[in-house]
Amino acid sequence: MKKITHAVIPVAGFGTRMLPLSKSVPKELLPLGNRPAIHYVVEEAIAAGIKHIVLVGHSQKSAIENYFDINAELDNQLRQKGKDELADSLNWLPEDVSVSMIRQGKALGLGHAVLAARPIIGDNDFAVLLPDVVLDPFKTDLRRDNLAFMINAFAKEGHSQILVEQVADSEVHKYGIAKLSNDDDSEYKEDANGNQSFRVAGFVEKPKLSQAPSRLAVVGRYVFSNKIFAYLANTTASVGGEIQLTDAIDALISEYGVNVTTMRGASYDAGDMRSYMQAFIYFAQQQLTDE
Numbered sequence: 001m002k003k004i005t006h007a008v009i010p011v012a013g014f015g016t017r018m019l020p021l022s023k024s025v026p027k028e029l030l031p032l033g034n035r036p037a038i039h040y041v042v043e044e045a046i047a048a049g050i051k052h053i054v055l056v057g058h059s060q061k062s063a064i065e066n067y068f069d070i071n072a073e074l075d076n077q078l079r080q081k082g083k084d085e086l087a088d089s090l091n092w093l094p095e096d097v098s099v100s101m102i103r104q105g106k107a108l109g110l111g112h113a114v115l116a117a118r119p120i121i122g123d124n125d126f127a128v129l130l131p132d133v134v135l136d137p138f139k140t141d142l143r144r145d146n147l148a149f150m151i152n153a154f155a156k157e158g159h160s161q162i163l164v165e166q167v168a169d170s171e172v173h174k175y176g177i178a179k180l181s182n183d184d185d186s187e188y189k190e191d192a193n194g195n196q197s198f199r200v201a202g203f204v205e206k207p208k209l210s211q212a213p214s215r216l217a218v219v220g221r222y223v224f225s226n227k228i229f230a231y232l233a234n235t236t237a238s239v240g241g242e243i244q245l246t247d248a249i250d251a252l253i254s255e256y257g258v259n260v261t262t263m264r265g266a267s268y269d270a271g272d273m274r275s276y277m278q279a280f281i282y283f284a285q286q287q288l289t290d291e
């Protein structure tokens with residue numbers, strides 16, 4: 001099976017939970033320590049072997065695309081002043097990695113946003129990274145953990161992989177929650193201390209606690225067979241009046257089987273004011289200690 005080198009990062013959300021910070025600055029560019037939040041997400045993708053990143057955005061989000069482009073005027077000015085090292089540090093994106101943006105048009109939900117990337121992704125299998133979630137880059141080995149594990153598991157097994165994390169009862173209503181399969185043979189272990197991958201029976205999007213089938217929440221990292229696009233194209237609006245990615249995943253499960261991968265390390269929600277502030281403090285503290 002061809003190794004996955006494409007990833008979709010949906011960036012079209014208005015970030016209403018981050019107002020007023022997100023009123024004129026895309027929430028994905030808000031800082032976590034000394035970098036914009038999306039910087040870590042793109043680094044994570046690249047560490048796992050991704051070469052083509054497709055941002056799905058809208059007209060107010062072009063600053064994100066600019067962040068990953070070279071600002072030739074700034075570059076010239078810095079170099080004229082002898083600040084080559086600073087200029088080089090801004091051009092950190094490897095030469096063999098491309099970042100492009102496509103627009104979602106109508107904001108019809110996460111499933112619709114992922115489908116909007118189809119013209120660029122084409123026939124390739126691909127990863128999806130939700131930029132609200134930032135995985136701890138200080139304690140996680142990004143080249144080996146989570147996304148890299150999921151890409152390898154997909155290559156070995158052929159099943160799409162969805163990253164999940166155990167959450168507290170009070171958190172289940174915020175996430176897609178996994179219903180595990182009862183099939184005992186479904187377990188696939190790579191390494192007893194690391195990520196594990198299990199067959200999953202389905203997902204419930206943002207359930208009430210009483211209806212949650214487990215406490216395993218979808219973290220926002222997915223590795224998909226290209227077949228997901230056909231299901232997304234047939235998915236209609238459901239929870240919250242939106243075209244949900246979880247509904248298309250359920251359809252994929254019924255025909256092909258999908259696995260959940262348990263997460264290593266810690267995740268931070270940078271899309272919610274309270275957890276964003278906690279994440280900012282943590283990232284800043286780590287970077288101040290490293291200086």
Ligand code: G1P
Nearest residue numbers: 110133174175176217218219220
């Ligand atoms: C989305 C997904 C949900 C997932 C969550 C992770 O929801 O629909 O299944 O658990 O991201 O952050 P959103 O937070 O975009 O409403």
